[in-house]
Amino acid sequence: MSVLVYTESENGKLKKAALECVSYAKAIADEMGTSVTAVAINANDTDALGNYGASKVLNVNNDVLNTFNAKQYASVIEQAAKQEGATVAVLSSSADSKYLAPLLAVGLEAGYVSNVVEKPSSLSPFTVKRTAFTNKAFANTEISTDVKLIGLSNNSFGVVESGGSASVEDFSPSIADSGVSVESVDKAVGKVTIADAEVVVSGGRGLKGPENWGLVENLAEVLGAATACSKPVSDLGWRSHSEHVGQTGKPVATNLYIAIGISGAIQHLAGISASKVKVVINTDPEAPFFKAADYGIVGDAFEVVPVLTEKLKAFKAQNA
Amino acid sequence: MKILVCISHVPDTTSKINFTDGDTQFDTNGVQYVINPNDEFGLTRAMWFKEKQGASVDVVNVGGPETEPTLRKALAIGADSAIRVNTEAKDGFAVAKELSKVVTDGGYDLVIAGRESIDYNGGMVPGMLSGLTGANFVANCIGLEVDGTNAKAVREIDGGKETVNTSLPLVIGGQKGLVEESDLRIPNMRGIMMARKKPLNVVEPVGANSETSANSFEKPAPKGAVKLVDADNIDELINLLHNEAKVI
Numbered sequence: 001m002s003v004l005v006y007t008e009s010e011n012g013k014l015k016k017a018a019l020e021c022v023s024y025a026k027a028i029a030d031e032m033g034t035s036v037t038a039v040a041i042n043a044n045d046t047d048a049l050g051n052y053g054a055s056k057v058l059n060v061n062n063d064v065l066n067t068f069n070a071k072q073y074a075s076v077i078e079q080a081a082k083q084e085g086a087t088v089a090v091l092s093s094s095a096d097s098k099y100l101a102p103l104l105a106v107g108l109e110a111g112y113v114s115n116v117v118e119k120p121s122s123l124s125p126f127t128v129k130r131t132a133f134t135n136k137a138f139a140n141t142e143i144s145t146d147v148k149l150i151g152l153s154n155n156s157f158g159v160v161e162s163g164g165s166a167s168v169e170d171f172s173p174s175i176a177d178s179g180v181s182v183e184s185v186d187k188a189v190g191k192v193t194i195a196d197a198e199v200v201v202s203g204g205r206g207l208k209g210p211e212n213w214g215l216v217e218n219l220a221e222v223l224g225a226a227t228a229c230s231k232p233v234s235d236l237g238w239r240s241h242s243e244h245v246g247q248t249g250k251p252v253a254t255n256l257y258i259a260i261g262i263s264g265a266i267q268h269l270a271g272i273s274a275s276k277v278k279v280v281i282n283t284d285p286e287a288p289f290f291k292a293a294d295y296g297i298v299g300d301a302f303e304v305v306p307v308l309t310e311k312l313k314a315f316k317a318q319n320a
Numbered sequence: 321m322k323i324l325v326c327i328s329h330v331p332d333t334t335s336k337i338n339f340t341d342g343d344t345q346f347d348t349n350g351v352q353y354v355i356n357p358n359d360e361f362g363l364t365r366a367m368w369f370k371e372k373q374g375a376s377v378d379v380v381n382v383g384g385p386e387t388e389p390t391l392r393k394a395l396a397i398g399a400d401s402a403i404r405v406n407t408e409a410k411d412g413f414a415v416a417k418e419l420s421k422v423v424t425d426g427g428y429d430l431v432i433a434g435r436e437s438i439d440y441n442g443g444m445v446p447g448m449l450s451g452l453t454g455a456n457f458v459a460n461c462i463g464l465e466v467d468g469t470n471a472k473a474v475r476e477i478d479g480g481k482e483t484v485n486t487s488l489p490l491v492i493g494g495q496k497g498l499v500e501e502s503d504l505r506i507p508n509m510r511g512i513m514m515a516r517k518k519p520l521n522v523v524e525p526v527g528a529n530s531e532t533s534a535n536s537f538e539k540p541a542p543k544g545a546v547k548l549v550d551a552d553n554i555d556e557l558i559n560l561l562h563n564e565a566k567v568i
Contacts, residue, residue: 070447070457095478099459102412102447111413111531114443132440132534136337139440139534179456180486183472187480195478199567223568235501241462242476247333247438248357248496256567267333273540277565279557280546290546295560299551307554312568315558 003029003036004086005054006077008094009043016159016196017092019052023160024152025090026053027119032088039080039171041065041073050166052159058084058171065175067182068096074103075176081108081147083171088148094195101151111143114151117274134247135273153274154195155253194245197226199256200275202245204230206261206282206301210238215305216260222312228252230262246271260301264289281305321375321466321488324423325363326433326445327394328356328409329387333438339537346439346537355390358434362494364503365464366432367398373466375430376400380422382407382415388520395515396507402518407525410533412440416448417528423453429469429488435460435495440534446493455489462497 005025007018018040025036035055040046042065046057058080065072077100081089089108091097093115105112117138118129125142128150132139194200201220203213213227220227227243234244245252247267253274260281262268269292272278280293281304290296297304331337331351338347355363369375379394380403381387391402403426405418423431436443450457456471458464462481463474469488474481476497507515549557561568 070459095460095476098443099447099475102416102444103451103457105413105444106448106451111411112442112444113532115441127535129538132537133331133337134438134441136539137339138538138540140536140538141532141534143532145531180458180473180484183483183485185477185480185482187477187482191479193479241497242479242481244496256561256565277561277567279561290548292543293546294544294565295557296546296548297551297554297557298548304551304554308557311554311558315562315568319562 001032001034002084002086003032003034003088003090004077004081004084005036005038005090006097007038007040007043007046007049008092008097009040012042012044014040014043014046014048015092015094017094017154019159020154020157021090021092021152022049022052022054024119024157026160026162027157028088028090029053031120031123037080037084037086038166039077041076047166047168050164051161053162053164054166055164057166057168059168060171060173062175069178069180070096070100070103071179072176074100074107076173077104078107079173080171087146088150090150090152093151093154098151101149105149108147108149109145110147110149111145112149112151113141113143115153116150117153117156119157131274134270135251136270153253155255156274192224192226194226194228194243194250194252197254199223199225199258200228200245200252200254201225201258201260202228202230202262203233203260204262205232213239215301219258219305219309219312222309222316230268231265259289259293260305262289263287264292321369321373321430322426322428323366323369323375323377323430323432324426324428325359325366325377325379325394325399326419326431327359327363327379327381327390328434328437329353329381329383329390330356330437330439333357337539343537344535353390355393356434356437358436358438358495360504361496361498362432362434362492363394363397363399364505365494365498367505368499369466370398378403378426380405380419382409382418384408391520392515393507395518395520396511397505398511400518402520404520404522405525406522410530412442412444413448413532414528414530416445416452418525419445419449420452421526422523423449429490430466431455431491432494433491435493443493446491450491453489453491455491456486457491458484458486459493461492461494464492464498
């Protein structure tokens with residue numbers, strides 16, 4: 001019996017979401033009176049996972065796994081879970097983890113609950129709280145299978161250092177057929193992604209055209225933030241679909257969400273509601289976003305945002 | 321090519337979300353139901369395969385008789401026939417298990433499901449369906465071409481996209497990007513009339529077990545009022561974000 005956690009990495013570096021998942025797994029393991037085993041694929045410095053609560057790390061190093069493949073990765077994690085006799089497995093909510101999770105659930109015959117936001121409220125019956133109706137509600141969901149699979153919402157539990165240490169072992173699972181092979185990857189280098197960002201700066205139709213996106217990008221750069229947009233903006237082709245946040249786009253669960261020239265349609269607000277602090281800048285004081293935001297400025301984005309950017313730059317320089 | 325499009329019957333995106341029976345049931349009072357938006361992008365892409373490559377397109381839903389208007393709408397958009405598995409959609413696993421029987425019995429080459437439903441957002445049915453049937457699987461699919469038994473798909477990843485090669489039989493979890501919003505079709509009168517005559521076959525469930533159950537619901541705590549900052553006093557906003565919200 002143990003809690004298994006898949007610790008995702010990118011180019012060998014463990015992701016922040018991986019540390020959060022280990023912290024979460026540790027909280028469950030403590031309640032169950034067991035320990036946490038992490039499985040990492042082609043990741044460096046995995047002994048650091050001990051500091052977040054892992055007792056053991058299974059290191060998988062295999063060049064075949066240099067490119068993510070859902071079926072192969074799911075099979076690796078499945079083999080690790082079976083070896084460890086894991087009764088709970090924890091994954092993040094990254095695109096890759098959400099891709100492999102249902103395959104892993106079938107392999108482990110595990111009941112799978114995604115978008116979980118808290119540690120279990122009860123171990124028997126095993127009950128977790130998840131978001132539903134695109135963040136408009138929470139569902140307290142019971143898992144009735146012997147093995148439970150949890151997809152943890154990013155930024156919901158937080159990273160907790162416990163000061164422990166982990167033993168690291170090599171793990172050499174058999175490699176499954178891939179079925180799907182990657183031809184090319186098109187990914188902006190050095191840009192913060194919406195999924196990993198602590199801060200997201202988002203623009204709406206109030207910015208009048210794609211030529212004005214420098215406002216959003218400059219502010220995002222100062223804050224180390226990812227950029228996003230509203231649905232009309234992606235439908236108009238001003239920005240790519242991958243930046244569209246909301247009910248049919250991406251969910252956003254950041255510490256700070258800054259909305260510029262976005263009125264706040266119900267579908268948009270649902271998609272961003274898991275963000276902790278929301279700031280809106282809009283000329284229209286009646287915009288629905290003001291009802292959902294924590295802080296607001298009624299004003300013209302073209303005047304307010306450049307000043308905000310400059311002042312934040314000075315603030316960052318002072319507090320660096 | 322035989323295509324099956326999985327259709328989830330979900331509350332319209334503008335629906336107010338409320339619960340009844342001591343917060344254990346979704347309150348359907350006054351709620352309009354629609355084809356799950358992610359499924360509708362997939363259905364529209366399936367229409368393209370039908371018109372350009374001569375594919376046949378069936379649609380399927382796991383649910384009670386109340387979901388039939390949603391299936392009729394899919395028929396009015398252009399699907400050839402519909403299947404309703406006559407059982408409550410208990411959880412993602414049970415739905416995937418019911419669908420896997422439909423897929424195997426029908427010998428489908430391509431199964432198009434949505435990335436996730438916009439009500440329970442489980443995001444597991446297409447992946448589990450692939451796991452249960454052994455078909456290849458592409459999640460968050462934003463582009464799909466099929467040539468013979470070869471398929472080229474585009475998957476949205478965090479911060480970009482990747483192009484993959486795979487083969488039929490294939491299951492995809494589709495979303496916007498498979499087609500554009502402007503490509504979506506509103507059923508016309510002729511489509512609606514024809515849909516009435518198209519087959520809607522009700523099949524009995526295999527009786528799949530569920531693995532999870534949503535026992536109760538909660539709504540997020542009401543939010544406090546917004547703090548307005550004067551447009552001429554940006555320093556105050558920075559101060560609040562730093563000292564009060566502690567996010568910068």
